[in-house]
Amino acid sequence: MTSLGSPHPAHPRTGPLLALVCVLGGSFGVQLSAALASTLFPTVGTVGVSGLRMAVAAAVLLVVTRPSLRGRSARAWAGIASYGLAMAAMNVLFYNAVDHLPLGFAVTLEFLGPLAVAALGVTRRLELVLPATALLGVVLISGPGGEADVVGILFGLGAAVAFGAYTLLAGRVGGDTSGLDGLALSVTGGAVLLLPFSIASAPHVDAAGWGRLAASGILGVAIAFSLDFLAVHLSSPRVVGTLFAMDPVVGALVGALALGQGLALVAVVGILLVSFAGAATIWLAGRVGARRTLEDVEPDDARPSAH
Template sequence: MTGSGLSNQVGASVAALAFPQLGPAGVVAVRQWVAAVVLLATARPRLRGFTAAQWRLVLALALVFGTMNLSLYSAVDRVGLGLAVTLEFLGPLAVALAGSRRRGDLLCALVAAAAVVVLVRPRPSTDYLGIGLALLAAGCWAAYILLNRAVGARIPGIAGSAAAAGASGLAYVPVGVWAMIAHRPEPGAVLAAVTAGVLSSAVPMLADLLTLRRVPASVFGTVMSVNPVLAALVGWVVLGQRLDVLSWVAIGVIVAVNVAAVTGPNG
């Protein structure tokens, strides 16, 4: 589980190295293609057997999947890996809190909101667009969780998720082609984008499938809650993006709230 999270964040940092030549959209296109190849090869869904209702869910999931990654990588490009991933984590946190009936979770939500204010600390130099993109990624992640549940309930196995990844990868073909023509990236940048796709899509997807067969969902959610910390550490080591003490405290509070949410009776 820790390896999955670390792989995801290292992949995002490698993706950031390719931004100057490919741009976030070009890197996301390559990532979507890698995810499509891995999931389609693993699941081998029978696409002709899908009903119209199933296809509507699959296409909605594909749209959310593609938007989530594009908004996250655009946010990473503007505000850094640690802040972007921490704000994105508000998505699954909101889903966990919304599904809870514990009174204490209202306090958790308020504490998380206060931590976000401390983390963002609005001031004249604040990149509000970058923060907005990270929050858009959070909303997409919340929608992704809910749609994945709906797809999983109506389509056996991971066939629905694989079909969604394939549709998203197909939609990004024009974006990727445009990025290659417009930016004319060096082979190293393309290799970095492919590596990011493998580390952030292929490795976590397969690792999570194996992990969820062996550990309870609450334990999985608890360990995955440390992703913002991993993102901040990787951003510091790989990209040189340093955070101050208050930012580290705010990230720690958000992680603690998320752990409390996923380990509760309704988590």
């Protein structure tokens, strides 16, 4: 079995494809959990819901992974703490953005974070076309519009920064640990940061609400974050940064199939653009990974001379 911390955790051609599967699974978890959690916003509040969801997820992950607190370097602990902070901030800032902005606008603003990660990681200018295409697709799917709210925009941009940090730090924490134990500690750290809000909100949750919180925390945090973590390990933050454009695609498809919400032609075009960007990213990542692997295993004297 290959550990999560190994430098070549998956075959260079299958790794990006498996990363897409993880991102899609995480997206479905996030969408389903959001539907469950949103019913509690009026009584518990967005920050309270975020904190309680993370507390549930932390408990589940701690039981499953049983992480050790010993033998970790200062760098590893710094990464774990930063990752937990990014998780907590991403959740709180996005939910507050949704409170002030249309959902599509908030989703588009948040996607600027992983888009920046994808753009900064390119080695050739031509590769910038893919994250840009994904952004255009997200805009068409989400349909940003409505009256601009400065406070909401600031929340959305803050969520973008947190989402970008979340994408990058998944790679760092994954490299410093041998499994999901680092993720479990990061989620626990995020839950601790939100603990004051969780404690204040807990008395307002009834029995049915606790059931929804448990399902939301397991689906949208424990499982979704674990899949995102694995996706970055299987490929790279740059690849996953582009693949995160699948989130609004999944949301649109779930709305159309499960809730009977129609898909406008412009949204269908957006889905096709995101799908193209994701497929091209996976193909390029597999091609580059295969070439690097071949260079690693090919003996120096077998390589053609420069003369």
